[in-house]
Amino acid sequence: MMTGKQYKASLKDGRRVYYDGQLIEDCATHPSLASAADTVESTYDHYYKPGADALSDYMSVPRSVEALRTHMVKHSDMLTEITFASTMTLLTAGDRIAKIRPQGRENIQAFVRHVQKNDLRMTECITDAKGDRSKPPAKQDDRDAYLRVIERRSDGVVVRGAKLHISLAPLGHELMTIPTKAMKPDEQEYAIAFSVPVNTPGVKIINVGKPPLSKDTRDFPVTSQMFISQGFVIYDDVFVPNERIFLDGEAEQAAVFAHSLGLWTRALGLARMADEADMMAGLAQLVAEANCLEKVSHIKDKIADMVIHATLIRATLEASFANSKLSPDGVPVPDELYTNAGKYLGASNYVLIVRNLMDIAGGSGLTVPSMLDLENPDTGNLLRKYMATKSSVDGEYRMRLLQTVRDLTATSNGGYRVNANLLGGGGLFAQRVVTRGRYDMERAKRLALKVAGLEKPASA
Ligand SMILES: Cc1cc2nc3c(=O)[nH]c(=O)nc-3n(C[C@H](O)[C@H](O)[C@H](O)COP(=O)(O)OP(=O)(O)OC[C@H]3O[C@@H](n4cnc5c(N)ncnc54)[C@H](O)[C@@H]3O)c2cc1C
Structure with missing residues (x-):
């Protein structure tokens, strides 16, 4: 090694x-x-x-x-x-x-x-x-x-x-x-x-x-x-x-590699997304507390949306493990339906999660001054004073949280993340195709027929 x-x-x-x-x-x-x-x-x-x-x-x-x-x-x-x-x-x-x-x-x-x-x-x-x-x-x-x-x-x-x-x-x-x-x-x-x-x-x-x-x-x-x-x-x-x-x-086998890669890349992407979604919910809560607005109803609603998103992403990740199947070589392979549906959910909702975080953080989530400005004797104490929200939330603490929001959402890294979530591991269309293909539509149709009181679907 x-x-x-x-x-x-x-x-x-x-x-x-x-x-x-x-x-x-x-x-x-x-x-x-x-x-x-x-x-x-x-x-x-x-x-x-x-x-x-x-x-x-x-x-x-x-x-x-x-x-x-x-x-x-x-x-x-x-x-x-x-x-x-x-x-x-x-x-x-x-x-x-x-x-x-x-x-x-x-x-x-x-x-x-x-x-x-x-x-x-x-x-x-x-x-x-x-x-x-x-x-x-x-x-x-x-x-x-x-x-x-x-x-x-x-x-x-x-x-x-x-x-x-x-x-x-x-x-x-x-x-x-x-x-x-x-x-x-x-x-x-x-x-x-x-x-x-x-x-x-x-x-x-x-x-x-x-x-x-x-x-x-x-x-x-x-x-x-x-x-x-x-x-x-x-x-x-x-x-x-x-x-x-x-x-x-062997042209007929060409897609096998892309298919396998799509699964493993999306499964790992989903595992990262699950942690990232939890971290962003936690960050939103910390910023709301630092802004003294954690009890305001629209802020609580936005954080609840982030929590539900994070929970659903993790649920699909866990379902992809729970429903994994063994390959002929005895290697467990994550379930494709849950992996792709989860990756789709994470990718398509990511900008909404970013929107909530930006909204909760306010303009300082973009314009928070740098730490070197905080260390400058001419400006440091003034920044501490005006970035503080109450005596138990000092300016530097709040600035550090806001720097994190800025780096996650508003720097070139923020733009990178939006694009990488959307396209890394294949765009939304690719996940839609696999999810649709792996979903048990016959079972879903049987359920619908039963509710409608019908025995079988009309022939196409
Ligand atoms: C941050 C990041 C990391 C990446 N890492 C890797 C990596 O490590 N390895 C790797 O191989 N790739 C990687 N990719 C590439 C990624 O998989 C592709 O960006 C993605 O598959 C989309 O392909 P494309 O960029 O060529 O876009 P395009 O194929 O140009 O697609 C653009 C849009 O047009 C649509 N479209 C394209 N062709 C058609 C068509 N014929 N009919 C209908 N609609 C169509 C697409 O659905 C999409 O909406 C990465 C991408 C990003 C952004």
Whole structure:
């Protein structure tokens, strides 16, 4: 296993990562990546065990529902969670493609062992550039709009394309790359799933995202703990050796990977959403108390809405564990209906929760002065005086709460969160499709027929 320090050193492997037009020399210390790299480093140190055969507890595959539950609610850093989701995606997909492509499953299993043994981190590269959204891959003006195989060799394939919005791509070791959707029989060149190291020749990553302007963590209590950036990953004719290919040409199986990834990413997203929703309800209550308005009915109503939202998100998360099913390999897989319905609920209501928090906090939830202004002898005591609400609520305490509201809702991080909740793990439409598909509509229709006093539905 690697220590945190070894992890950071491992990123200096010649990878081509760019930011604002410049090649990044060291991803571990670059301002757009450093806080995320620090959190990954601490996870490495937390789980580190000496010895050549030691395996990270976090990276182990859960074998019971209880282990799955513990795993999903035990948050680690975002990259480590993405690696876990990628591992589970591959194992789930491997089971499903085994009949059609047994070699793919074997390659997946060998690759997962390699990742576990070497304590590596991987990122999920699925979203293509997509070009004209109304046309399928094979009908695009530029056929590279979806990543595809452009050359076949006896020892592997050469791929070309781009995967966009890849969370923390510059900080992982491996780019787990899979088709973004189902492919048609004439789209075999797009039915390609594989993994390559980030420093593979031809891979270029443009890192995107603006870190907070101030380094004062009190002004950015949320973002400073971890700022997440996304990589625009370009595969500029990249060679993939045979042993790293999981799927190649089996168009009818292309959607299996996206489907598995959607489930695991949304399940982990739901676990994060559940904690975030509780935290935001708690923050709203603390701000209301600091503003001395916690007994006012419209404030209580808004907090009650936030509490109900948080409770329903957690209920769907628990239902996804309780209804999980064992894969052929004995791995519990969260229930798709509850996972997707929960993720949809969390994503679609997030802006309403933000609205309530902003409303309760008032304008200072945006315009609260910085902590350096508080420390300035010219202004500090005046800020303390005017930001206090009563003798037991001092100005600094209230300012710290309001900084948290601002960082969560009104900074560039606030905008990031709205977008990430909505689109991370696929947009609302994707969750609607899966929820509708997994819902027992026949049972629902039977119930309705019974109430209507009818025996069976009219034939369509
Ligand atoms: C913060 C963040 C993190 C992310 N992390 C990752 C990651 O780690 N890995 C990864 O692979 N992806 C990641 N994504 C990408 C995410 O999964 C996509 O943004 C999402 O699936 C939507 O795809 P898109 O952005 O290409 O939007 P588009 O596909 O352009 O969609 C825009 C809108 O058009 C609609 N639309 C598109 N095509 C059609 C059509 N043919 N018919 C009808 N409606 C259509 C969509 O439903 C949506 O409403 C991330 C995104 C964000 C914002």
